[in-house]
Amino acid sequence: xxxxxxxxxxxxxxxxxxxxxxxxxxxxxxxxxxxxxxxxxxxxxxxxxxxxxxxxxxxxxxxxxxxxxxxxxxxxxxxxxxxxxxxxxxxxxxxxxxxxxxxxxxxxxx
Amino acid sequence: xxxxxxxxxxxxxxxxxxxxxxxxxxxxxxxxxxxxxxxxxxxxxxxxxxxxxxxxxxxxxxxxxxxxxxxxxxxxxxxxxxxxxxxxxxxxxxxxxxxxxxxxxxxxxxxxxxxxxxxxxxxxxxxxxxxxxxxxxxxxxxxxxxxxxxxxxxxxxxx
Numbered sequence: 508x509x510x511x512x513x514x515x516x517x518x519x520x521x522x523x524x525x526x527x528x529x530x531x532x533x534x535x536x537x538x539x540x541x542x543x544x545x546x547x548x549x550x551x552x553x554x555x556x557x558x559x560x561x562x563x564x565x566x567x568x569x570x571x572x573x574x575x576x577x578x579x580x581x582x583x584x585x586x587x588x589x590x591x592x593x594x595x596x597x598x599x600x601x602x603x604x605x606x607x608x609x610x611x612x613x614x615x616x617x
Numbered sequence: 618x619x620x621x622x623x624x625x626x627x628x629x630x631x632x633x634x635x636x637x638x639x640x641x642x643x644x645x646x647x648x649x650x651x652x653x654x655x656x657x658x659x660x661x662x663x664x665x666x667x668x669x670x671x672x673x674x675x676x677x678x679x680x681x682x683x684x685x686x687x688x689x690x691x692x693x694x695x696x697x698x699x700x701x702x703x704x705x706x707x708x709x710x711x712x713x714x715x716x717x718x719x720x721x722x723x724x725x726x727x728x729x730x731x732x733x734x735x736x737x738x739x740x741x742x743x744x745x746x747x748x749x750x751x752x753x754x755x756x757x758x759x760x761x762x763x764x765x766x767x768x769x770x771x772x773x774x775x776x
Binding site: 509510511512513514515516517519520521522523524525526527528530531532534536537539540541543544547550551554555557558559560572573574575576577579580581583584585586587588589590591592594595596597598599601 | 619622623626627629630635638639642645646649652653655656657658660661664665668669672673676677680681684699700702703704706707708710711714715718719723724725726727728729730731733737738740741742746749750753756757760761763764765767768
């Protein structure tokens, strides 16, 4: 558990589980869980590559490169905002439809 | 760590009660945080624990518990065809990515060469990425206001 490949494999597993959840689940909250898992897989990739390959423009720079970690900080903040909005939408949809099954939300179809 | 992360992720999606699913999600997020620690990125790890486990997981748990309704946890079982398709899709993606990783020389990188600390992150955020930070602050504020408006407008309707 100490090479770049190991972290990327864990990230791939998380992403695959997230895709499985998106395909099979119909409960809106489970879909939120699946999306969060996929976001975390992407974050893990960002940090792993940033820590193992701190190259900028092909040559190793003297100053440490914090770009990967910085991007992940932004991404985590965005994911938190997204979770809040999705939960609000789910609560409103539940009040209107008395259901959180996304295949029952006919009025949200275009 | 790998087992904790992946196992909790499966629990999050497959647990019968959605409460246990939320706890499984928190466990999986904690596993990712420990992976960040292993990657020598403690600042990101602490941020992950604070924001994801401290805010997102608790927000989900509170929402599920406050709106205590049967339908939230009850879920019609997916048809076996859908389930098969989901498992096949997930496995295909995992297999493709793992084969791609094994096929390349990613495993030869065994030393963490980056020594960026939170000081470097702070410098980057406050200089080059300052516009991103400002836009992100606006997005956060807008999303919080939007979430509040959504729940409030509906309450006025029902009165």
